[in-house]
Amino acid sequence: MFAEIFFIASSLIAIFASLAMLISRSPVQSALWLILVMLCVAGLYVTLSADFIAVVQVLVYAGAIMVLFLFVIMLLNLGSVPSLDQIDAKKAIGFVLLTVILGQLVYATSTTSEYLSTAIIENPETGTALNIAEQLFTRYVLPFEMIGILLLVATVGAVILAKRTFE
Amino acid sequence: MGIPLPWYLTLSAVLFSIGVMGVLFRSNLIIILMSVELMLNAVNITLVAFAQFMGDVSGQILVFFVISVAAAEAAIGLAIVIAIFRNKLTVDVNNIKLFRH
Numbered sequence: 001m002f003a004e005i006f007f008i009a010s011s012l013i014a015i016f017a018s019l020a021m022l023i024s025r026s027p028v029q030s031a032l033w034l035i036l037v038m039l040c041v042a043g044l045y046v047t048l049s050a051d052f053i054a055v056v057q058v059l060v061y062a063g064a065i066m067v068l069f070l071f072v073i074m075l076l077n078l079g080s081v082p083s084l085d086q087i088d089a090k091k092a093i094g095f096v097l098l099t100v101i102l103g104q105l106v107y108a109t110s111t112t113s114e115y116l117s118t119a120i121i122e123n124p125e126t127g128t129a130l131n132i133a134e135q136l137f138t139r140y141v142l143p144f145e146m147i148g149i150l151l152l153v154a155t156v157g158a159v160i161l162a163k164r165t166f167e
Numbered sequence: 168m169g170i171p172l173p174w175y176l177t178l179s180a181v182l183f184s185i186g187v188m189g190v191l192f193r194s195n196l197i198i199i200l201m202s203v204e205l206m207l208n209a210v211n212i213t214l215v216a217f218a219q220f221m222g223d224v225s226g227q228i229l230v231f232f233v234i235s236v237a238a239a240e241a242a243i244g245l246a247i248v249i250a251i252f253r254n255k256l257t258v259d260v261n262n263i264k265l266f267r268h
Contacts, residue, residue, distance in 0.1 A: 007170050011178045018185045018205055027197050034201050037182075041208050044178075047170060048219045053230055057211075060234050065204065065241045072245045073197060076252050094191045098184055105180035109173045127215075131224050132231070140228050147235045154239035161246035 007047050014040035027073045031066055038062040050127035175216035183209035196251070196258040200244045207237050 014037050021033035038061040045054035136144055182205060189202025211230045218226025252258055 001169075003169055007174065011174075014178070015181055015185070018182055021198075021201065021205070022185060022189050022193070027195060030198050030201055034205065037205065038208065041212060044175070044212060045215055048175070048215055050215050050219060050227060053211075053215055053227055056231065056234060060238060061204070061208070065238055068241055068245060069197065069201065072248060075249070076197075076258065078195075078197075078258065091192055095188070098187055098191070102180055102184040105184075106177050109176040109180065112173075126219055126222050126224050127227060132227055135224050136228055136231070140225075143232060147232055151235060151239055154242050158242040158246040161243070162249045 003047050007044065010040040010043040010047075014044075027078055028070065031069045031073060034069075035062050035066045038066065048127065052127060052129040052132050172216055172220050175212055179209045179212040179216075182206075182212070194260050196248050196260055196263075197245075199260070200241065200248070203244075204237060204241065207233060 017033045017036040017040065021030045021037065024030050024033060038057060042054045042057040042062070045051075045057060186202045186206035186209060189205065190199050193199060193202070211233055214226045214230045214233070218224065218230075248258055251263060255263055257263065
C-alpha cells in the first residue's frame with residue numbers, strides 16, 4: 001500500500017517536473033526541474049528494489065551530468081529565452097502525431113497486461129549489487145571494457161571540440 | 168512489489184513523449200540535449216521494470232551501459248554546444264545554418 005502511494009506520488013512529480021522543464025523560460029530552471037525528474041526516477045527504481053541502479057542514477061545523472069549542464073549554461077551566460085515559439089502548422093502536426101503515438105503505447109501496454117502478468121517471476125534479489133557485479137564481470141566483461149574505451153574517447157573528443165576554433 | 172508492470176510502462180511512455188515534445192518544440196540546443204536525457208531515462212525505467220519482473224539481471228546491466236553512454240553523449244554534446252556558441256554567439260537552432268549559403 002505504501003509502495004503504491006510512493007509510486008503515484010513520485011510519478012506525478014516526475015511528469016509535472018518534466019512538463020515544467022519543457023515550458024520554463026530560462027535554461028537554469030529547466031536543468032533544475034530535470035534534476036527533480038532524475039531524483040523521482042531514482043525513487044521509482046527503489047520501488048522496483050533495484051537499489052544499485054538507483055544509487056548510480058543519483059550519482060551519475062543527478063550529480064555528474066546535470067552539474068555539467070549547469071556548468072555549461074553558466075559558462076555560456078545565456079539570457080532567458082522565449083519559452084515556446086509561435087505555434088505553426090509543423091508543430092501542430094507534430095503534436096497530433098505525438099498524441100497518437102502516446103495513445104498507441106498506452107493502449108498496447110494496457111491490452112497486454114494480462115499476458116504480461118502470467119510471465120512475471122518476481123525476484124527481489126535480482127537488483128542487488130552482488131548479482132549485477134557477478135554478471136558484469138563475467139558474461140558482460142567485454143562490453144564493460146568497451147564502455148571504458150568509449151568514455152576515454154569521449155573525454156578526449158570533448159576536450160578537442162571545446163578547444164578548437166572553427167573557420 | 169505490489170505495483171503492476173503496466174504502470175511503469177505507461178509512465179515511461181508519458182515521459183518519453185514529453186522528451187520528444189521537448190526535442191520537437193524547443194529551439195534552445197541545451198534544452199534539446201536535456202530532453203534527450205529525459206528520453207533515455209524513460210527507456211531506462213522500462214528496462215529496469217522488465218528486468219525486475221522477469222527476474223533477469225541483464226536488463227539492469229544494459230541500463231548501466233545506457234547511463235555510461237549518456238554521460239559520454241552529454242560531454243560530447245555540450246562540447247559541440249560550446250564550439251558552436253564560440254563561433255555563432257547563439258544556441259538557437261533556428262539561427263545555426265551551417266549548410267546554407
